[in-house]
Amino acid sequence: MAKAVRNFISGIWSDSVEGKWFVSRNPADTREVIAEVPLSVRADVDRAVSAARAAQPDWRLLPAPRRGEILYRAGELLIKNKQALGELVSREMGKVIAEGLGDVQEAIDIAFYMAGEGRRLQGETVPSELADKDCKSLREPLGVVALVTPWNFPIAIPAWKLFAALICGNTIILKPSSETPACAAALVEILAEAGVPAGVVNLVCGPGEEVGEYLLTHPDVDAASFTGSCAAGERLERLLAPLHRPLALEMGGKNAIIVMDDADLKLALEGAIWGGFGTSGQRCTAASRLIVQERVYDRFVKLLAERAASLRLGNGLKMDTDVGPLINDAQGRKVLEYIRIGKEQGAKLVVGGYRLADGELADGFFIAPTIFADVTPAMRIAREEIFGPVVSVITFSTLDQAIDIVNDIPFGLSSAIYSRDVNITARAERELQTGVVYINASTIGAEVQLPFGGWRHSGSGHPEAGGKGGAIDFFSRVKVIYRDFSGKLQKAQIDK
Numbered sequence: 001m002a003k004a005v006r007n008f009i010s011g012i013w014s015d016s017v018e019g020k021w022f023v024s025r026n027p028a029d030t031r032e033v034i035a036e037v038p039l040s041v042r043a044d045v046d047r048a049v050s051a052a053r054a055a056q057p058d059w060r061l062l063p064a065p066r067r068g069e070i071l072y073r074a075g076e077l078l079i080k081n082k083q084a085l086g087e088l089v090s091r092e093m094g095k096v097i098a099e100g101l102g103d104v105q106e107a108i109d110i111a112f113y114m115a116g117e118g119r120r121l122q123g124e125t126v127p128s129e130l131a132d133k134d135c136k137s138l139r140e141p142l143g144v145v146a147l148v149t150p151w152n153f154p155i156a157i158p159a160w161k162l163f164a165a166l167i168c169g170n171t172i173i174l175k176p177s178s179e180t181p182a183c184a185a186a187l188v189e190i191l192a193e194a195g196v197p198a199g200v201v202n203l204v205c206g207p208g209e210e211v212g213e214y215l216l217t218h219p220d221v222d223a224a225s226f227t228g229s230c231a232a233g234e235r236l237e238r239l240l241a242p243l244h245r246p247l248a249l250e251m252g253g254k255n256a257i258i259v260m261d262d263a264d265l266k267l268a269l270e271g272a273i274w275g276g277f278g279t280s281g282q283r284c285t286a287a288s289r290l291i292v293q294e295r296v297y298d299r300f301v302k303l304l305a306e307r308a309a310s311l312r313l314g315n316g317l318k319m320d321t322d323v324g325p326l327i328n329d330a331q332g333r334k335v336l337e338y339i340r341i342g343k344e345q346g347a348k349l350v351v352g353g354y355r356l357a358d359g360e361l362a363d364g365f366f367i368a369p370t371i372f373a374d375v376t377p378a379m380r381i382a383r384e385e386i387f388g389p390v391v392s393v394i395t396f397s398t399l400d401q402a403i404d405i406v407n408d409i410p411f412g413l414s415s416a417i418y419s420r421d422v423n424i425t426a427r428a429e430r431e432l433q434t435g436v437v438y439i440n441a442s443t444i445g446a447e448v449q450l451p452f453g454g455w456r457h458s459g460s461g462h463p464e465a466g467g468k469g470g471a472i473d474f475f476s477r478v479k480v481i482y483r484d485f486s487g488k489l490q491k492a493q494i495d496k
């Protein structure tokens with residue numbers, strides 16, 4: 001059943017130069033090996049970078065609408081293979097099948113969005129201050145770009161980066177998380193089948209420190225894009241600073257939902273459960289803080305506890321599973337450590353807080369959906385990203401206090417507010433310091449036609465996905481052209 005994943009370099013599926021392997025496993029049942037994968041070394045990265053460099057001139061010069069047609073075909077192939085890919089996501093990453101299919105759907109959406117960009121890729125034309133002169137800007141690719149992607153959206157996040165980079169005319173080396181290489185390989189296979197020429201997209205699998213970091217800092221790479229932990233992102237910022245290389249980072253979050261007294265509590269409850277425990281809380285957009293106004297606090301905590309206790313844990317491929325496993329033991333242990341810290345700092349554990357390992361759950365790392373009440377904003381569980389099924393509930397009395405609590409942490413990715421009062425939601429919309437704000441909806445579920453990115457420590461300010469200010473701006477650079485057709489020396493105002 002195990003698939004043999006290979007590196008993909010110059011259009012050829014190949015082993016690592018040293019011939020070593022590692023395996024990726026099903027986190028819901030680690031006895032199941034999903035794929036055997038090349039344990040690549042630096043020489044593999046060198047080969048992939050050379051391949052991308054060699055393919056760069058032809059790909060850059062292929063008209064963008066033609067590049068778009070290839071992406072369109074990739075979108076069609078993703079639709080055709082959606083069920084199988086969704087199941088692969090669920091098996092390799094652990095998320096429930098509905099979310100696995102959603103992961104693929106995000107890739108489909110971005111494929112068609114970026115395919116259409118092939119007929120836009122707009123620059124601008126503006127009038128010149130001189131007669132017989134015109135001024136315009138146009139977009140050019142950055143060149144060879146390195147992408148390093150995480151395991152929590154193993155098809156969607158590589159697709160966001162790949163399709164945006166490709167439509168702009170870049171050639172690529174993708175290094176996916178070692179937890180989910182089979183998903184990345186399946187996506188690359190689809191791109192190859194769609195007609196992406198040899199060398200334009202290259203895949204190298206292997207460990208983050210050895211292969212990922214070497215790739216992102218490689219002397220012959222022109223730009224780098226990384227989604228992952230804050231610690232890794234900050235390290236990359238330091239390493240890449242002397243290289244003067246464009247770097248896009250999407251990192252952590254500690255996203256909050258504000259629940260006002262006047263909110264539709266049933267709706268807020270559904271949003272809190274979905275945002276807190278979807279993907280087992282392993283989303284950078286997870287709603288890990290609930291900030292609930294005094295008058296409804298006790299009632300809301302009670303409702304939350306009941307709903308959280310009713311969630312069924314299990315293998316994501318089973319239709320009645322609500323919450324899957326953690327990605328691996330290390331992540332599971334980290335989450336348990338935060339649960340210990342929460343108790344130690346005096347938060348009130350109202351539900352969950354333990355690992356489940358009986359019967360079918362014995363060979364995965366499952367943690368019961370966990371809710372802490374009476375959390376104060378200074379506690380570590382209210383400030384640090386846990387990346388697991390742990391939600392902290394904090395109370396407040398005024399809207400200003402709630403907004404301060406949301407904003408008073410280093411992260412700034414996503415936030416939400418539930419209220420029926422348009423004046424309250426308008427003020428929150430203006431004051432919340434996050435890249436994405438939801439009104440009467442949870443903190444997750446960003447769509448691809450608008451930019452997606454975190455503020456402050458959550459990101460480098462180069463959002464993913466579509467829309468003005470989105471990924472096209474990162475993966476292209478602007479060239480400005482002034483053309484003088486007067487046939488004489490004309491001086492601009494400033495030169496006179």
Ligand code: UN1
Pocket residue numbers: 106152153282283284285286443444445446447
């Ligand atoms: C992530 O968790 O890294 O808005 C990305 C969302 C998804 C993307 C999450 N569309 O939750």
